[in-house]
Structure formats: structure tokens, C-alpha cells
Amino acid sequence: MGINGIVKGLGITLKHFIETYWVDIKYKGKRYGTESGIEDRKSFDTKGIFTVQYPEEKIKVPEAFRYIPFLVYDEGELGEKEIRCTSCGICAKVCPPQCIWITRSVNPETGKPVPKPAKFFIDVDICMNCGLCAEFCPFEAIRMDHDYEIANIDRFAHHIYDLDKLLKPASYYAEIRPTQFKEEEDARKEKEAKKAAARAAKQT
Amino acid sequence: MEEKVLVSDLPALDSLYPEKVILDTRSGYGGFIVQREFLLELFKDIHDVWGYDMLSSITGVDYFPEMMEVVYHFYRSLGGGALVLKVQVPRDDAVVPSIFSIYNGAEFQEREAWDLLGIKFDGHPDLRRILMWEGFAGHPLRKDWKEAYYEEDTKPFSSRWPEGVAEHAEKKNLFKANVKYPDNFDPDKWIASGEEALYLGLQKSKNDQDMETESIVINLGPQHPSTHGVFRMAALIEGEAIIDLKPAFGYLHRNHEKIGERNTFLQNMPFTDRLDYISSMSNNFGYALAVEKLMGVKPPERAEYIRVIMAELTRIVSHFISTGFLLNDLGAFFTPALYALKERELILDVFEAVSGSRMMCNYFRFGGVVRDLPAGIHETIKNLAFERLPGKVDELDQLLTGNEIVRSRCIGIGVLTAEQAINLSATGPILRASGVPYDIRRADPYSIYDRFDFDIPVLYHGDIYDRYLIRIEEMRQSIRIIQQAITQIPEGPVFEGKPQYQVKVPAGEAYGRVEAPKGELGFYVVSNGQANPWRYHVRAPSFINLTSLRQMCLNYKVADVVAILGSIDIVLGEVDR
Amino acid sequence: MQSEKINKPDINIPPELQSQVAVTTLDRIYNWSRASSLWPMMFGLACCAIEMIITAASRVDFSRFGMEVMRPSPRQADVMIVSGTVTKKMVPQIVRLFNQMGEPKYVVAMGACASGGGPFKEGYNVVSGIDKFLPVDVYIPGCPPTPQALLHGLLVLQKKIEKEKLTDAEWYKKDFHEEIPIPILGPDLLDPRKFHLFKKELETTTEEFLIESDAKGEEA
Structure with missing residues (x-):
């Protein structure tokens, strides 16, 4: 049994890990707590940290959203x-x-x-x-x-x-x-x- | 030449077997009515001569007060339309022969009909209650059976308007809870009996070795992190090997069908969301198709495209979840699932913007969809389908497919051959992983699927690994369909006619089925011309796919059972309904 | 930021020491530590369970509140999130799981079904609200509550815990024993705590029985 597949998989997770820092550096600290930052985490080409820090930040619900x-x-x-x-x-x-x-x-x-x-x-x-x-x-x-x-x-x-x-x-x-x-x-x-x-x- | 005969039109059974089989001539109905005594003989012919090898659904209809009817839907694994057969029996003597010996896939469906409708299947090997517990009083889907919170036969209830005052239903009940008991019931004398029957049903191995071995019964679930909810299996093990295994259902039985018969046709739509709660758009689709068949309406072009896009997005969501959680079950706790759920969130944002809710979309109507795509969503779907998702599916593929641990845990485990899969009524990715290229989108096309260019992936080992690969490949094909649909989508209305809250549905029956992410999702709806369906039955793919669980698990290890269950991809809302 | 929560507000600490010193009460530090490490039980029932998993996943990520340690074993859990429809067939197991949880324990009824039966309330196999059997601390309406709504509910629970007092804590009292009798599956669900009602029902007529129990204001 080789380990090529496992190493390849670990490479992908490492890429994700590095991306979180890379995206944060690119945004120069403006990614969190700002409207545009939340927008970015919702966009189709989002990379890096995905978490929206509720309750400090909130995901804006779309107009059609329904609750009570x-x-x-x-x-x-x-x-x-x-x-x-x-x-x-x-x-x-x-x-x-x-x-x-x-x-x-x-x-x-x-x-x-x-x-x-x-x-x-x-x-x-x-x-x-x-x-x-x-x-x-x-x-x-x-x-x-x-x-x-x-x-x-x-x-x-x-x-x-x-x-x-x-x-x-x-x-x-x-x-x-x-x-x-x-x-x-x-x-x-x-x-x-x-x-x-x-x-x-x-x-x- | 022979193949041509097999895919020929519906056999004229009434002229082939005169007096034993007659045409169902009730207005709005189709298929044939078979005499009870002749049933087994005919079904053998249906299977062996006429090539209807797939049993799709068995259910009963209580035509109170006249009779009980058992309805069978058969298909050919080569494709084509349904063969509908019916048996009519008196209500007080509701016994029909079990067809388990011909179609093994009948096992759970017959048990369900016994549990909910009280139809006895003669010759069934293990006819116990399946969704309710042994000892429960009555058969709930019989029309004369009333639940504890019974108000009226049909909604809307007259107590809501014009003089409605809110109150908890508990207040009106004797025991301040949703319970009712037979007259003069004494709890001190009650002896529970359910569990023994389950354990006694497990078949010990025939011990032909000299070695003295002892078999043990172990229970997995209902509270177990690997069972994807509240599913339970009782397994008989010898050492580590599974000798026999029986699933136990009903821990999430929410009475979908009984409530569905009280509801109006439209009111059932949001309830279908809660069947397979991961892919609610597909559920909407199947139900809308069934009722549209009855009503004879067709949605406008644009609505058809929106429906297909939503159904395929749902398939991607469902397969992402299923792949992620299969890896969870294999022990890769959460990283693959997190990656999968991240993509799912982005798709759910689309659903939320379109329909208003992330999971419970309630988006389809009879003759269209609720509303058009809001501004900007067209662009979002395009971006997802062309930019985001293809790369992410590839990434998941690279992350997992070559992984040696995944391969050694999955390859050659949980094998189901093509014959077994067909005979056990397996559908969806399980059937296709066993080498049967059957997909309803091709075999019996509905909506506008015949316009798109896509492949039906098939693999031939029938093990966990192939089921996983099929799902990855199906995601790619779904993306292909979305790419075509989103570029071709025409402008125009999304609803035919004026939206109405009380739809007129002519009397008759209809069976609408779609290729849901888990397999064949069918809705059997009987209308008597009133505002409410007379019978509303769901042929749930994950429930019927579980029929093959025992076969897949035999002689594998306990740890494999968890992975096999993960590869079947069940959703309990649909299993127990 | 953390010291703000622990520090007793009416005590002034010199600014140069604020990041190092906190003066607090036992109650505060006890509640603060409990509220910031609520371990939910990994236990899903229905649709809401998916939203619960999403709350644990990357979009909302409740590990930011010390809740990421989801344990399938009740012995290691502090809070039971009843996420979905409670059926009669399942309720004996849920009560048993609750009994096995160690004190102090909390119950969150997530979604309409767990709170009061939800859309399936009229169903013959549905328990109309888990509070018929377990003491619920927080109810979260919604069908299903969005991940953010669930997180809001959990924050409400944290606030509730922060208000508790060590002196009132029942679970440290000497003869504290809270075991909920496990329901039995009879012809319908049997609650052992209501057996006396059967006797009464057998003796009186239905109408008298209803009036009598109404007069007493007996709450189910």
C-alpha cells in the first residue's frame, strides 16, 4: 500500500490552510467586520476563512427569506x-x-x-x-x-x-x-x- | 430480436388472461385488476415472460367502506413506462398473497402496508409492524381510524375561521398529550412485546463446523453517530462477522401520509420538503409531477428550465453531503465533510434567495414555480456552474479518490450484484454502481430532460467505492446539465394560469416519479374530485434501498456496516416519513 | 475581553493591571467557565439536525463559543439539543439519554417540532413538545431555525447560565435525585407519571374527568 493518495490529499488541505493566511494578508485586515468582507465570504470565488462571526457579523438574509x-x-x-x-x-x-x-x-x-x-x-x-x-x-x-x-x-x-x-x-x-x-x-x-x-x- | 419484444408496449393482459385479469375502467384510472387467487401465477409471468423485473412500489388504498385495494407498480430495467396492477379485497378480509418470493424488494413495502393499512400478506417471511411498534392499537391509514388530535376529516378546519381562538390541542385531550387508548385500558396489565419478535427474526447460521461458536445480537442505534439520524439495526454477529441483520424503522415516523390525506393538495407541498430534507426541491418536483398528471396541466418553458436547474443543484448538494458523511463514517472526521458543506452553503444561498428558505424550499406549484429568479441569481448560478463547482468537485475527487485508506476500506466491501440490486428494488446510485444503467431521466424521461446532453455513469463492482465514484461523476453530469440549462433558459412566464390556493383535481390516480438524488422518488396520488387527496403515498428511495442493506452486510465486519450504510446514503425523514 | 465578563463591574481595577487582574465572585467564574464550554450531545433527530451540523461547520462555527466538542455519549455532554420531531417511538430513548447525562444539564428545544409538535403535531406518532418529558431551558422557533437562529438560542442559554447561583444549584444538594421515568410503548405512548389518571378515568365518565382535571389546572 502506497501513500501517494494520502500525501496528495494532505497537499490539498495544506493549500486550504495557507489560503486562509494569504487571503487575510490580501485584504489587509479589512475582511472581518465589514460589509464587503461578508459579501466576499458569500461570493462564488470565496477562498480562505469562510466563517461569518455571528453575532458580531451577520449574514444578510435575501429578500425572499421567510421566518414567522x-x-x-x-x-x-x-x-x-x-x-x-x-x-x-x-x-x-x-x-x-x-x-x-x-x-x-x-x-x-x-x-x-x-x-x-x-x-x-x-x-x-x-x-x-x-x-x-x-x-x-x-x-x-x-x-x-x-x-x-x-x-x-x-x-x-x-x-x-x-x-x-x-x-x-x-x-x-x-x-x-x-x-x-x-x-x-x-x-x-x-x-x-x-x-x-x-x-x-x-x-x- | 428478443430485445425488441421485451421493450414492446404494455402487454394486453386482459385479453391474454381472460376472466382472471380485467382492465381498470374507472375514470381517471389505468392498469389492470387481478383476481386474488391468480396473483402469484400472473406475477411470475410478469417477471419471467414480460420482463417487468423491477418492482417499484406496493401500496394499499382504503376505499372506505367498499374495499381495500393493493396497487403494484412495475417497470422494466431496460426502461419504459409502468405496468400497474391492482388487487381488490374486502376490508374485513384484507389478505393477499405475498410476492416476496418473486420480488425480494417487496419485503419492507408489504410490511408497511400491513402496519399502516392492515393488509395481510400471506407467505411473507417476517410480517411485523415496521413503522409503529408491535402492540400499537389500530392501523392508522384506514379511513375509519382517528388520531388523538382528530378534528375533522379534511383541512381547512372550521375552528380556525371565522371564530377562531388559539388553543393548544393538548387542552382538549383526556391525558393532556397526543395519546389515546382503547376503552378500559389498564396500564398495569400491559406487557410490551416488540423487541423479542425483532431478535427472534434474526437467523442463526447453520453451524457446520466443529468449532463451538456463539452468536451475539448487537444493536446499532437509534442514537448512534453513524446512523445518520435515528436509524436502528439489530445485527447478529459471530466474532466480528455479520451473520444476519435487520433494520428497525419508525423512530422518525411523522405520519406524513395520514397528514397528507387530511391536507389539501397544495398544503402537501411544504410537507414534501420534509421528506428528504437535504433535497427538498426534488421532492417538490415529484409531487408536482404527480398532481400535474392528474390535473392535466403543463408548466411553461421557463418554469421547466428553472425546475431542472433547481433539481440538479439539489442533486449536487445531496451528493456533496453524502460523500462528506461517508468519509465521516470511515473515520475521516469532518475535514471532507467541512469542504463539502462549504460548497453546499453556497448553493443553499441560491435556494434561499430563490425560494425564501435554505432547506424547506416549497418552491414548486402545480403548473410552474412560485416566483421567477430574483435579480442577480441567474448570474450567481452561472458563476457556480461554470467557475466554482467543477473545480470543487475535482478537488474533492483528488482529496479522496486516491486515498489509500479510503480505497482499502471501500473496495470490494458491501457488494451487491446487478441481479440482486434489481430484485431488491434498489434504485439510484446503488443500482447504477451495480452495473445497471437505469436512470429515470433517461429510462422514462420527464420534464425536459430529453433536451440535455449528459451521461448516465455506470460502474460494475457494486461496492462502496463504486457508489462513491458514481456520486462524484453524477455531480459532474449535473453541472453539465445546469450549464446547458442556464444558457438556454428562455424568458417568459413561470406559472400557467392564475395561482389558486384550492386547485381543482379531477378524480383518478397518478404516479409521478423522478430521479431524486437517492433514487426513484415516486408519489402515488388518488383523487376523488374533492379538495383533498383520497390517498397519498410516497415511494421513498432511501427506505426501499435499505431492503438491500442485509444482503450487502452479510459476512462483512461490524465496522463495514457503518460504511455500507453511509454508502446507501439514507435520510431518515424519507425512510420513516 | 474575557476579563470583562469575569470581573465584577463595581470594583475598579487600576488601568495598568486590567489585563492581568480580575476581581470576581465564585458564582461569576463558575458560570463563566460553564457557559463558555457547553458541550452539546451529538444527537440529531430530523431536519433540524442538518442545520445543527451546519452550525458546527465552517459557515457559522459554534466552536467560537467553546461548543465544538460534540460527543455522542450522553455522559460527556452538558446540553442536549433536541433537533427535530420527537416521535413516540423515540421518546423512551431520549428520556433515557437525558437521564444518563451528568448534572448540570440543559435542554434546548430546537425548532417548532421539538418545542410543540410543529407541523406534525396532529400526527399519531408525534409527541407534542419534548417539554412533556424533559425540562426545556430554551425554545427556538422556526422550521427549521437557521444556523444563526440556533446560535442565537445557544447564546440565550449562555446568558441563562450566567445568571445562575451556586447556592441555588440543585444538583449539589444532598438528596438531589432527578430521574425521569421512562415512557412505555403500549397501545399508545404510556407516561408512568400519569398512571393514576387511568384509574380515575375508569371510575368516572369522560366529561366529568375532563372538567375535574381542568378545574385543578393540571398541566400536562
Whole structure:
């Protein structure tokens, strides 16, 4: 039994070892803790040390990334929360593990349903982060969050999210998903412009 | 001349065996219905005369309340379409003859049908429960069997909307846990019986030597670093040699099929991700194909290309992992695996950007994919396929292939001959390492694989080393496919029609299969026209490949078992489902 | 940097000595050393186990926190990362492994399945949350949690350990004995701690039984 194969293999590991120093020297100490350094470690021709030193450095998640869902609200002029959800129930129906519970609001005087959720729950111990709720929501009201740092020490107190915990402003949504948000806003504006044009045409 | 006969079209069994075999004429169904008494005789002919030597899948369907149906799918190892045969039996007398004597690959599948559906297979050598434990009450996939957290027959549950208030399902259960017992059950009188049956099933060697030897049963797993999860084997050893070996399953049995029958068609898509959780895109692919067959839709061009690119990237990921962890099992603890996982991370970054999740992609839909490639990803895939991956596969090849320790641990170990591999229903790299050039992408092409120029690697020793080499070579071929696909990909829509959360699926049955990284991944779906599948069965490659584990391990050493298991490349999410 | 963690904040050390001297309490140094060398058990169940391996691999690399020594033997492990769906068939083994771990020991429920059953909660072979049997210290939601999310969870565990007090440490007490009875596989999973409920159930009707146990607020 020879040792040629083993020596060859060790040569490859040695190459990897030397590369770590070589790349660090090339970057002159700017490889760690900088945006461009993290970008380099994600790029297709990355060499050398591959580790992203969480929590000091974080890998930026892509826009499509999905974790737990959240509900979007628009901020009104007076700072009130205008919840986009109309409690149509599509997300609750499409949810594969059935972890969404919605109580529809009812007008106390007439007894008729109002298009607003009175209660909204998501059990994150059941949620499988599949994103179907966000995909099929017709009102752009439920979206998938990017926040993954949600570990805690008590599940019974924290893990059924209610409206308070689920609601996040549209500005946050715009921040984590800029492209998608812009597309939806443009589509909405276009629709409104069309409506306004139709109305104007009617009046004249 | 003879070969021509063998690859001819489907034999007209109904006219060849009148009165014993009839055509299945239900709308949306295909294949033949066989009389129970005639089954064994016919299957011998199927195997010997008609050349259907590969048993793909056996499963049962509970047509509550009328009857129980056992469904067999056969293929020829030379390629071509399926031969579907069915046997119908009454529910209270669900007994069919076992075909183990003709097709050894039936062993675990028949046990599974017994465990989950309560179909008895007469003549099976070891008909025990396989996924649940011996003594479990009931056969869960029967339509009249209800689980402890039972709410309704089908989703969506009406308690979620419009008056839904979240509560833990435990609250409603008698014992505050996911359990239910037969009436008047008394735990003090319970005697557990499962393990003895497993150990008694191990066959002692016929001692024809003069020497007095003693055989010992050892258990590997379920908690063992070499078993890739929670897999367990009971091995009978004499000295260091394996005399008999039986795998024990079910430690990760997550009731995929029962949940799948409650789900709507679309809701099953994210669940398929969790089958073989290393290659979720391939699982999506197989399920989408099966349902698309039923619905009669075809995805647009661009979506087909995206699907192929994703499926091949998945194959590379899976083979990287499998190679890395095979070396882990051989004792090269972590360096090869680290190199492999590094490349996997770069591919997972693509998946994450495309689908939103690293592992659980949930990217395919019936009639396309969820969304188009985001900006910049086209370039990334191109760079990976042309610049990064070819070099890295070569590097892994150079690092390991010539290594003397790897060679001496792998060459000539765990041998499976071509006949054995076919008879034991092995698929994927295992089958091809045994000298059978069978790859569904060629043998029974699906999607747009017929457009690409690639080779099916075949090797002939059938040992661990050949399986490893096949995987390395398949990665190269996958890179070739990606290179072609990413340059040819046309512009256009990625979804046919309007995305809907309740798809209309006509009544009928469909079997969609793809060449997943581990082997043939098949989905058998029966629809009755409702929103939920009536039956949803997964033909999991790593589960059925394990049928040949015993054959591969016989007479080798205990340490080899670990390497052989590594070379089969199992993923427990798929084995136990 | 390390001395910052050990040093008691209200004690001033002259600047010239700061890198050499630290004044600390026994609790602090004890917790600091334990939290910085958490050895997880090499034990994977399902999908989450792959992400756990990735956390150990080069991209995230939790050896930066002294966690790289993953041991397959429970005797040498400090923390059990329950990474994946806990099935009824597997839970006796998990409880046995936990019993074999040496004190002080911690349990991290990684992912939705280990926390509360996850998407497979309704399944007939699934235990809805490992906390039905083991005392869980940290829950990490996600399906599966990304490697960074797992690492965040482990950092939460480190913080929890840093707050513990030697005087409260139960495992040094004289008659400390924590052995969890191992579940039995009967017609369904049998929890020996609940055997008395069977007797009660046999005596009363189902409705009475449910109301009674609700009134007591009996937590599973």
C-alpha cells in the first residue's frame, strides 16, 4: 500500500490552510467586520476563512427569506394603526399545519361582520414557515418576517402570537422587502389612478 | 430480436388472461385488476415472460367502506413506462398473497402496508409492524381510524375561521398529550412485546463446523453517530462477522401520509420538503409531477428550465453531503465533510434567495414555480456552474479518490450484484454502481430532460467505492446539465394560469416519479374530485434501498456496516416519513 | 475581553493591571467557565439536525463559543439539543439519554417540532413538545431555525447560565435525585407519571374527568 493518495490529499488541505493566511494578508485586515468582507465570504470565488462571526457579523438574509409571519398595518395620519387584514380567512384556510386562528370583528349594533380581525393568533410552535399565507393573501396584509432571533425560555407565555405581537408597520415591511413592497405600491397606485380616471370620465 | 419484444408496449393482459385479469375502467384510472387467487401465477409471468423485473412500489388504498385495494407498480430495467396492477379485497378480509418470493424488494413495502393499512400478506417471511411498534392499537391509514388530535376529516378546519381562538390541542385531550387508548385500558396489565419478535427474526447460521461458536445480537442505534439520524439495526454477529441483520424503522415516523390525506393538495407541498430534507426541491418536483398528471396541466418553458436547474443543484448538494458523511463514517472526521458543506452553503444561498428558505424550499406549484429568479441569481448560478463547482468537485475527487485508506476500506466491501440490486428494488446510485444503467431521466424521461446532453455513469463492482465514484461523476453530469440549462433558459412566464390556493383535481390516480438524488422518488396520488387527496403515498428511495442493506452486510465486519450504510446514503425523514 | 465578563463591574481595577487582574465572585467564574464550554450531545433527530451540523461547520462555527466538542455519549455532554420531531417511538430513548447525562444539564428545544409538535403535531406518532418529558431551558422557533437562529438560542442559554447561583444549584444538594421515568410503548405512548389518571378515568365518565382535571389546572 502506497501513500501517494494520502500525501496528495494532505497537499490539498495544506493549500486550504495557507489560503486562509494569504487571503487575510490580501485584504489587509479589512475582511472581518465589514460589509464587503461578508459579501466576499458569500461570493462564488470565496477562498480562505469562510466563517461569518455571528453575532458580531451577520449574514444578510435575501429578500425572499421567510421566518414567522407578521401582519402589516399602515400608519394613519394621526398615528393610528390601519390594519390591512380584512379577516377574509384565506391564510387560515391555506395554512398547511393550520396554525392560524382568526376571529372576525362583528358590529355590535347590527351583528354583521366587519372586515377587520378582532383576534388573530399564530402558534409559532406549529408554524412551518412555508409562506403560503403570505403568497395567497389578496390584501398584502400578512407577510413573512426576517427576524429569526426569537429564542426564549418559556413557550407557553411567548409562543402563541396575538395581534399585538403580530402587527408591524408598513415601513418595516418596506425595509425588509423593498422590491416586493415597491411592486405592490406601484400596482396599487396604478389601480387608484385608473379608478380616479374612470370617476373623472363619469363626471364629465 | 428478443430485445425488441421485451421493450414492446404494455402487454394486453386482459385479453391474454381472460376472466382472471380485467382492465381498470374507472375514470381517471389505468392498469389492470387481478383476481386474488391468480396473483402469484400472473406475477411470475410478469417477471419471467414480460420482463417487468423491477418492482417499484406496493401500496394499499382504503376505499372506505367498499374495499381495500393493493396497487403494484412495475417497470422494466431496460426502461419504459409502468405496468400497474391492482388487487381488490374486502376490508374485513384484507389478505393477499405475498410476492416476496418473486420480488425480494417487496419485503419492507408489504410490511408497511400491513402496519399502516392492515393488509395481510400471506407467505411473507417476517410480517411485523415496521413503522409503529408491535402492540400499537389500530392501523392508522384506514379511513375509519382517528388520531388523538382528530378534528375533522379534511383541512381547512372550521375552528380556525371565522371564530377562531388559539388553543393548544393538548387542552382538549383526556391525558393532556397526543395519546389515546382503547376503552378500559389498564396500564398495569400491559406487557410490551416488540423487541423479542425483532431478535427472534434474526437467523442463526447453520453451524457446520466443529468449532463451538456463539452468536451475539448487537444493536446499532437509534442514537448512534453513524446512523445518520435515528436509524436502528439489530445485527447478529459471530466474532466480528455479520451473520444476519435487520433494520428497525419508525423512530422518525411523522405520519406524513395520514397528514397528507387530511391536507389539501397544495398544503402537501411544504410537507414534501420534509421528506428528504437535504433535497427538498426534488421532492417538490415529484409531487408536482404527480398532481400535474392528474390535473392535466403543463408548466411553461421557463418554469421547466428553472425546475431542472433547481433539481440538479439539489442533486449536487445531496451528493456533496453524502460523500462528506461517508468519509465521516470511515473515520475521516469532518475535514471532507467541512469542504463539502462549504460548497453546499453556497448553493443553499441560491435556494434561499430563490425560494425564501435554505432547506424547506416549497418552491414548486402545480403548473410552474412560485416566483421567477430574483435579480442577480441567474448570474450567481452561472458563476457556480461554470467557475466554482467543477473545480470543487475535482478537488474533492483528488482529496479522496486516491486515498489509500479510503480505497482499502471501500473496495470490494458491501457488494451487491446487478441481479440482486434489481430484485431488491434498489434504485439510484446503488443500482447504477451495480452495473445497471437505469436512470429515470433517461429510462422514462420527464420534464425536459430529453433536451440535455449528459451521461448516465455506470460502474460494475457494486461496492462502496463504486457508489462513491458514481456520486462524484453524477455531480459532474449535473453541472453539465445546469450549464446547458442556464444558457438556454428562455424568458417568459413561470406559472400557467392564475395561482389558486384550492386547485381543482379531477378524480383518478397518478404516479409521478423522478430521479431524486437517492433514487426513484415516486408519489402515488388518488383523487376523488374533492379538495383533498383520497390517498397519498410516497415511494421513498432511501427506505426501499435499505431492503438491500442485509444482503450487502452479510459476512462483512461490524465496522463495514457503518460504511455500507453511509454508502446507501439514507435520510431518515424519507425512510420513516 | 474575557476579563470583562469575569470581573465584577463595581470594583475598579487600576488601568495598568486590567489585563492581568480580575476581581470576581465564585458564582461569576463558575458560570463563566460553564457557559463558555457547553458541550452539546451529538444527537440529531430530523431536519433540524442538518442545520445543527451546519452550525458546527465552517459557515457559522459554534466552536467560537467553546461548543465544538460534540460527543455522542450522553455522559460527556452538558446540553442536549433536541433537533427535530420527537416521535413516540423515540421518546423512551431520549428520556433515557437525558437521564444518563451528568448534572448540570440543559435542554434546548430546537425548532417548532421539538418545542410543540410543529407541523406534525396532529400526527399519531408525534409527541407534542419534548417539554412533556424533559425540562426545556430554551425554545427556538422556526422550521427549521437557521444556523444563526440556533446560535442565537445557544447564546440565550449562555446568558441563562450566567445568571445562575451556586447556592441555588440543585444538583449539589444532598438528596438531589432527578430521574425521569421512562415512557412505555403500549397501545399508545404510556407516561408512568400519569398512571393514576387511568384509574380515575375508569371510575368516572369522560366529561366529568375532563372538567375535574381542568378545574385543578393540571398541566400536562
